[in-house]
Amino acid sequence: MYDNDDLTVLSAEIELDPLDQVDAEESVKPDPDAMLALLESPGNQQRMLAARAFCELEDQRAIPHLIRLLNDPCPLIRVSAAYGLGRNPSSTAVEPLIKQLQHDWNGYVRKGIVWALGNCRDRRSLEPLVDALKTDVSAVRLWAASALAQMAHVSYEAMVKAVPCLIEGLRRDPVAAVRSNCAWSIGQICRELPSNIIYATAIDALIEAFAEDEEMGVREDARSAMLKVGDPRGLQVIEEIEQDGLLL
Numbered sequence: 001m002y003d004n005d006d007l008t009v010l011s012a013e014i015e016l017d018p019l020d021q022v023d024a025e026e027s028v029k030p031d032p033d034a035m036l037a038l039l040e041s042p043g044n045q046q047r048m049l050a051a052r053a054f055c056e057l058e059d060q061r062a063i064p065h066l067i068r069l070l071n072d073p074c075p076l077i078r079v080s081a082a083y084g085l086g087r088n089p090s091s092t093a094v095e096p097l098i099k100q101l102q103h104d105w106n107g108y109v110r111k112g113i114v115w116a117l118g119n120c121r122d123r124r125s126l127e128p129l130v131d132a133l134k135t136d137v138s139a140v141r142l143w144a145a146s147a148l149a150q151m152a153h154v155s156y157e158a159m160v161k162a163v164p165c166l167i168e169g170l171r172r173d174p175v176a177a178v179r180s181n182c183a184w185s186i187g188q189i190c191r192e193l194p195s196n197i198i199y200a201t202a203i204d205a206l207i208e209a210f211a212e213d214e215e216m217g218v219r220e221d222a223r224s225a226m227l228k229v230g231d232p233r234g235l236q237v238i239e240e241i242e243q244d245g246l247l248l
Contacts, residue, residue, distance in 0.1 A: 032059045039065040044074050051080035055087050067096045075106045082112030089120040098128045110140045118147025126158050130165045138175045145181035149188040159189045160198050167205040176215040187225025207237050
């Protein structure tokens, strides 16, 4: 669906992904009123800096401006607006984020959008995130897998619909990091599911990954997910496999 090379288009312009700065602590935060004004600046640099500021600031007044900037011609501004909406989630941003995800050519922007859609914790985000995990480039699939864990905070129906896609990603995705994120998200969702067939199938997938995945990192993440869920069957399998020394 997308060319993996689209993630390199901005490499000469982006020194640090704004998503990597979301949780960074700054000694002096930007002034919200000043940043709000700059969101309307005619200069690209000013709009980009203002949008990035709202990756750190939480201010509902910025939401309509950030939504508008999702359509900015400059991809640096679009990606910053997406991350800003992830920090300031709103139900009003869900449809614009979905629309932009469906047609934005830039992988960095789509990566930020799937993160924001996860943070919105909205049922409408489910299908776009599932589609991203199935069809997008690896960096976007990585974040879509993590974002689907947020369905645990949406509804039982959303969790049930997210689990099959995550299991498929855990079993089939060619990128180990994506499989690891699928394992983590399955674990997060299983902690909220009742003990039923969906739950049992998800645990089966974690057990399978722990026992059979070719990458040690994926096996470790599947193990960690089962330990956090505390499923007796999963714990027993972990104990048996480790006692037998099968994971060498």
